[in-house]
Amino acid sequence: xxxxxxxxGNGISGITAARxxxxxxxxxxxxxxxxxxxxxxxxALMYIYMGHxxxxxxxxxxxxxxxxxxxxxxxxxxxxxxxxxxxxxxGSSAAIEYDVLIIATGxxxxxxxWPGQDLNGVxxxxxxxxxxxxxxxxxxxxxxxxxxxxLIGIELVEMLLSxxxxxxxxxxxxxxxxxxxxxxxxxxxxxxIRSHHVNLKLKTELKEILGDEEGYIKSVIxxxxxxxxxxxxxxxxxxxxxxxxxxxxxxxxxxxxLVDEYxxxxxxxxxxxxxxxxxxxxxDGRKPVEQVWYTGRIMGETVAQxxxxxxxxxxxxxxxxxxxxFDTEYQTYGWVFPTLKDNEDxxxxxxxxxxxxxxxxxxxxxxxxxxxxALGIRLRHDVxxxxxxxxxTADYMLEHLSEALFDPEFxxxxxxxTL
Amino acid sequence: xxxxxxxxTIAGWIIFLSAFFLFNITLFIGKYEITATSLRSSxxxxxxxxxxxxxxxxxxxxxxxxxxxxxxVSPALTVMNDKLKQDGRTNLVIYNMPxxxxxxxxGGLTGFYAKNRALFFILVFLPGILGALMIYMPKLxxxxxxxxxxxxxxxPLTARKWLGYSLSAYLVLFYVFLYFLPVHITEMIAITDxxxxxxxxxxxxxxxxxxxxxxxFILVMGIRFIIRYxxxxxxxxxxxxxxxxxxxxxxxxxxxxTILQKPYMDFKNIWPLDYSFFFSYRINEYLxxxxxxxxxxxxxxxxxxxAVPLFTWLYGKRWYCSWVCGCGGLAETAGDPFRQLxxxxxxxxxxxxxxxxxxxxxxxxxxxxxxVSMFLPDNNIFGAPVNVLHGIYGFLVGSVLAGVIGTGxxxxxxxxxxxxxxxxxxxxxxxxQRFKSRFRITTNGGQCISCGNCSTYCEMGIDVRSYAxxxxxxxxxxxxxxxxxxxxxxxxxxxxxxxxxxxxxxENPVLTGNLNNIS
Ligand SMILES: Cc1cc2nc3c(=O)[nH]c(=O)nc-3n(C[C@H](O)[C@H](O)[C@H](O)COP(=O)(O)OP(=O)(O)OC[C@H]3O[C@@H](n4cnc5c(N)ncnc54)[C@H](O)[C@@H]3O)c2cc1C
Ligand code: SF4
Ligand code: SF4
Numbered sequence: 001x002x003x004x005x006x007x008x009g010n011g012i013s014g015i016t017a018a019r020x021x022x023x024x025x026x027x028x029x030x031x032x033x034x035x036x037x038x039x040x041x042x043x044a045l046m047y048i049y050m051g052h053x054x055x056x057x058x059x060x061x062x063x064x065x066x067x068x069x070x071x072x073x074x075x076x077x078x079x080x081x082x083x084x085x086x087x088x089x090x091g092s093s094a095a096i097e098y099d100v101l102i103i104a105t106g107x108x109x110x111x112x113x114w115p116g117q118d119l120n121g122v123x124x125x126x127x128x129x130x131x132x133x134x135x136x137x138x139x140x141x142x143x144x145x146x147x148x149x150x151l152i153g154i155e156l157v158e159m160l161l162s163x164x165x166x167x168x169x170x171x172x173x174x175x176x177x178x179x180x181x182x183x184x185x186x187x188x189x190x191x192x193i194r195s196h197h198v199n200l201k202l203k204t205e206l207k208e209i210l211g212d213e214e215g216y217i218k219s220v221i222x223x224x225x226x227x228x229x230x231x232x233x234x235x236x237x238x239x240x241x242x243x244x245x246x247x248x249x250x251x252x253x254x255x256x257x258l259v260d261e262y263x264x265x266x267x268x269x270x271x272x273x274x275x276x277x278x279x280x281x282x283x284d285g286r287k288p289v290e291q292v293w294y295t296g297r298i299m300g301e302t303v304a305q306x307x308x309x310x311x312x313x314x315x316x317x318x319x320x321x322x323x324x325x326f327d328t329e330y331q332t333y334g335w336v337f338p339t340l341k342d343n344e345d346x347x348x349x350x351x352x353x354x355x356x357x358x359x360x361x362x363x364x365x366x367x368x369x370x371x372x373x374a375l376g377i378r379l380r381h382d383v384x385x386x387x388x389x390x391x392x393t394a395d396y397m398l399e400h401l402s403e404a405l406f407d408p409e410f411x412x413x414x415x416x417x418t419l
Numbered sequence: 420x421x422x423x424x425x426x427x428t429i430a431g432w433i434i435f436l437s438a439f440f441l442f443n444i445t446l447f448i449g450k451y452e453i454t455a456t457s458l459r460s461s462x463x464x465x466x467x468x469x470x471x472x473x474x475x476x477x478x479x480x481x482x483x484x485x486x487x488x489x490x491x492v493s494p495a496l497t498v499m500n501d502k503l504k505q506d507g508r509t510n511l512v513i514y515n516m517p518x519x520x521x522x523x524x525x526g527g528l529t530g531f532y533a534k535n536r537a538l539f540f541i542l543v544f545l546p547g548i549l550g551a552l553m554i555y556m557p558k559l560x561x562x563x564x565x566x567x568x569x570x571x572x573x574x575p576l577t578a579r580k581w582l583g584y585s586l587s588a589y590l591v592l593f594y595v596f597l598y599f600l601p602v603h604i605t606e607m608i609a610i611t612d613x614x615x616x617x618x619x620x621x622x623x624x625x626x627x628x629x630x631x632x633x634x635x636f637i638l639v640m641g642i643r644f645i646i647r648y649x650x651x652x653x654x655x656x657x658x659x660x661x662x663x664x665x666x667x668x669x670x671x672x673x674x675x676x677t678i679l680q681k682p683y684m685d686f687k688n689i690w691p692l693d694y695s696f697f698f699s700y701r702i703n704e705y706l707x708x709x710x711x712x713x714x715x716x717x718x719x720x721x722x723x724x725x726a727v728p729l730f731t732w733l734y735g736k737r738w739y740c741s742w743v744c745g746c747g748g749l750a751e752t753a754g755d756p757f758r759q760l761x762x763x764x765x766x767x768x769x770x771x772x773x774x775x776x777x778x779x780x781x782x783x784x785x786x787x788x789x790x791v792s793m794f795l796p797d798n799n800i801f802g803a804p805v806n807v808l809h810g811i812y813g814f815l816v817g818s819v820l821a822g823v824i825g826t827g828x829x830x831x832x833x834x835x836x837x838x839x840x841x842x843x844x845x846x847x848x849x850x851x852q853r854f855k856s857r858f859r860i861t862t863n864g865g866q867c868i869s870c871g872n873c874s875t876y877c878e879m880g881i882d883v884r885s886y887a888x889x890x891x892x893x894x895x896x897x898x899x900x901x902x903x904x905x906x907x908x909x910x911x912x913x914x915x916x917x918x919x920x921x922x923x924x925x926e927n928p929v930l931t932g933n934l935n936n937i938s
Contacts, residue, residue, distance in 0.1 A: 044869075051568070051574075293868045301935070324909040378863070378911035408902060408906070
């Protein structure tokens with residue numbers, strides 16, 4: 001029997017699911033999304049603004065790909081889901097029926113009800129639309145304030161600097177991204193940020209955004225009472241699942257759409273994956289809501305198996321993530337917490353001149369490696385994955401570091417003694 | 420970080436553009452004459468000159484423009500050829516008329532410009548080079564090392580907009596003149612006379628001028644490239660390498676050979692890129708040049724049958740295409756601003772495969788017939804067809820595809836148009852790289868975020884991302900191993916590597932990070 005599989009959201013998670021379902025079955029697949037007609041890489045938004053690429057380049061598949069693989073694309077907004085009649089209602093076209101529904105609607109930027117947050121020139125940096133707004137506003141921006149010291153925040157700072165816009169960066173924590181990074185790494189990033197002439201303000205919060213008569217933003221006041229004149233405010237204080245259209249649908253939600261280990265919601269044949277999913281019982285050590293590219297992809301891969309009758313639980317392996325802070329690449333494998341757990345110890349070296357750092361976290365009792373942070377050094381994912389999974393020791397890693405290095409040929413090996 | 424232009428950079432642009440402007444202006448200030456001496460300097464012999472002089476009417480004529488020279492000389496040469504044919508003196512017929520018109524014009528270049536060639540040379544090349552360096556030098560101080568592709572798609576030159584198209588039109592015109600109607604750039608060629616005279620003792624031919632210009636471009640833009648990628652030792656080393664091979668092996672050694680009256684040889688040029696290597700005139704040249712000649716012949720053949728397979732097996736085709744080759748050298752240095760313009764579509768890949776292997780087959784068949792006919796008696800049945808093939812290949816591949824399109828289209832189709840679609844040697848290297856090589860680009864587990872930087876900046880139009888996001892290694896015949904994809908990747912996903920052949924191609928790779936091992 002050929003089923004109609006409907007996927008809401010054409011981001012990495014929804015599209016990965018669609019592709020893998022197609023690999024395994026002949027079901028009808030329809031992807032509905034309202035941001036862009038085709039799948040593009042959200043992670044590349046900054047490069048469009050900076051002129052490295054055009055929007056076209058951020059599309060991982062050519063436009064003919066969808067037809068060839070019989071994945072129907074509908075460019076529309078889903079208003080609600082009717083679980084009893086198994087159909088969804090969209091903004092313009094008629095209702096679309098489904099046998100299986102996958103919710104992959106991603107996130108939306110947080111706004112915390114600040115005075116002035118809806119003024120012209122205040123927005124987040126999540127969608128294509130956000131980018132277009134910023135682009136339209138850019139000619140009149142001389143100074144900007146970016147609120148929130150996370151990965152999207154620092155990208156937004158870099159974007160604005162590329163257009164010679166002066167940036168004030170308001171970070172609530174005592175140091176950049178210190179909810180995630182240990183103090184030393186975080187301090188290194190602070191230095192990098194400041195070396196780019198960013199006005200980095202730590203331990204401060206946005207209090208109020210002031211506008212002019214025409215509804216444009218004029219300045220920002222922070223919790224210390226300081227006022228910053230600006231024509232743009234970037235709100236990058238985290239994102240939350242984009243699920244308001246599910247209100248009263250009968251699909252259980254909390255922060256996100258609640259799913260079991262098979263990524264299924266409380267309603268049979270309705271699944272949720274990616275940024276918008278919230279795991280009822282997250283896998284070991286993982287957070288209930290994971291808002292990164294890789295986990296969205298893995299959930300997409302997994303749910304496609306289950307839907308095509310190869311029932312598999314969501315089983316992500318060793319945690320990993322990466323980012324780039326200006327010119328410094330960051331990779332992390334396993335768990336490195338901002339402060340050590342009682343049973344953990346750490347080895348850390350840095351080379352301040354080269355912005356390189358390496359941290360190993362391991363168990364006190366047996367030296368077993370549990371996490372690694374690298375700045376300015378590229379490491380091999382599969383090697384680190386293996387070493388951490390199989391419980392290699394920290395000493396082993398240091399002795400065999402060259403096996404784990406992924407830097408380009410002829411690069412000088414990071415010298416542990418000068419690190 | 421800032422993209423705001425620095426004062427030195429602005430001054431550099433002004434100085435460079437002035438020099439460029441002057442270089443082009445020279446084309447309109449030359450004065451010409453036709454005299455007995457100027458005609459003789461073209462290399463025509465008495466019999467030819469006798470007819471030609473009668474046809475030209477009264478000489479000497481002074482104060483002519485280039486166009487008047489063409490108007491007078493071309494018809495006269497045609498008549499001369501007709502007469503020679505009528506008389507049965509076919510061996511004296513001039514087949515390359517445009518070249519002869521150019522020679523006659525150049526011999527008759529007089530006046531202010533001709534007398535001050537050295538001055539003009541200095542006025543064009545010194546500020547040209549200095550200005551270009553001034554444009555990029557400030558980045559050393561004002562820009563932190565790292566990938567700086569800011570604004571590339573806002574710049575009308577590098578985003579395939581009006582300025583890019585204009586430059587392309589200019590380059591195409593330049594190449595058309597260079598290959599087919601050199602008389603129109605006589606002054607540009609003459610400007611390098613002082614250099615040619617001081618090195619070789621004779622005025623510059625068009626290839627001397629082109630070689631000099633080419634070398635200067637690789638040098639100056641090579642310095643720019645090194646500044647741009649100074650955080651990346653792979654990029655620095657290979658750029659030093661291409662600069663060395665161009666300045667020493669391709670430019671200087673052949674000049675020395677000429678001075679020593681030895682056969683011309685660019686020791687790094689390999690058949691079938693060097694398509695005339697087996698042409699009888701070259702073989703004869705080598706065979707009649709003693710030990711050195713034999714060595715050259717041996718060297719050329721050893722490159723084809725030993726160096727190419729061996730080094731490509733060890734390191735991939737990059738050892739040649741982005742470390743040694745002159746075409747690659749120009750593409751990587753002068754062409755660097757345009758690498759993002761290569762077409763990444765599947766269509767382009769299909770066209771590429773048809774085009775490049777067609778040229779390779781063409782070159783191989785032509786060479787085979789050439790060699791066969793060499794062993795047969797004179798006037799054998801292959802003789803005439805082989806000559807025709809040489810003519811077609813030289814025109815179509817050697818001139819139009821390699822020069823006019825190959826380089827002229829940099830600002831429209833990217834910097835590797837020739838290398839990607841037409842170079843027969845790249846075809847040969849590519850087959851080895853694809854099937855028998857230790858080289859691959861390794862993908863780092865599941866770290867790819869599908870951003871597209873790698874594909875965008877791959878000059879060969881390889882959709883690197885399509886492999887990286889699937890955790891697949893990149894093993895493609897066309898990859899020249901420039902390493903730029905690995906350099907621009909913001910997540911450190913790609914690494915050029917030589918390694919064991921086993922596991923080099925991962926057909927259905929598993930992305931690290933998913934314990935369910937779904938491929
Ligand atoms: C600027 C930026 C940089 C990032 N960089 C990184 C990074 O480097 N590494 C990393 O791991 N992660 C990064 N992330 C996070 C990562 O992009 C997300 O985790 C990932 O894109 C989530 O994918 P998704 O498929 O779950 O949702 P999304 O990509 O958000 O896709 C959901 C789609 O569904 C559409 N949609 C939502 N509701 C409806 C509706 N009712 N009807 C129709 N369509 C709807 C949305 O418009 C959207 O297009 C970044 C995010 C941003 C914003
Ligand atoms: S795949 Fe990478 S190394 Fe190969 S040609 Fe393209 S950019 Fe260069
Ligand atoms: S540049 Fe790197 S992260 Fe981006 S698509 Fe290519 S391999 Fe993936």
